[in-house]
Amino acid sequence: KQEVTQIPAALSVPEGENLVLNCSFTDSAIYNLQWFRQDPGKGLTSLLLIQSSQREQTSGRLNASLDKSSGRSTLYIAASQPGDSATYLCAFKDSGSRLTFGEGTQLTVNP
């Protein structure tokens, strides 16, 4: 059974700091991995999708990496802003149809 773990569960940083969110998974038969952002009362917004053949993806201040051999992915946020405050979720996908989600990291960026 696939398990996805996110560390830390919560993180509070001052504005402008660079930060790293961690995601680990137990099943190496990964197809792709997605990072999402969830704001209170709203749905999930897909941030980055990394295919199993890729090592990283970048979008603006965000960079996600994937290391299949160690079962880890990281989301790097550069120059954090208060608007980045949200819960960040990683989701593992194998060859089936479902995403397996971690429980998220709740990020607070303080002005």
Place this chain on the structure above:
Amino acid sequence: NAGVMQNPRHLVRRRGQEARLRCSPMKGHSHVYWYRQLPEEGLKFMVYLQKENIIDESGMPKERFSAEFPKEGPSILRIQQVVRGDSAAYFCASSPRDANEKLFFGSGTQLSVL
């Protein structure tokens, strides 16, 4: 191009009643997924549908829950004889072709069972 639309946003039901949750996928998307987020838990897959077909329902509880995605109209997640443990946020997602692509999520329906 509107995103994934879910309604209602909030639904309150008494124990034993039926709950119907609706999801209209993004325009051009023919694949719909339902996920449930229980309090203090992560999102869990429930069911994957294409038009008029259930592709994978391995995450659906065996009783009281059903889903459909008719040829015309929105996808419906139906919960019969609701119990307090059904209280959760139910999210719908859609994709253009298959589950290997990026999923686009709706804002969810918060179901509260009294």
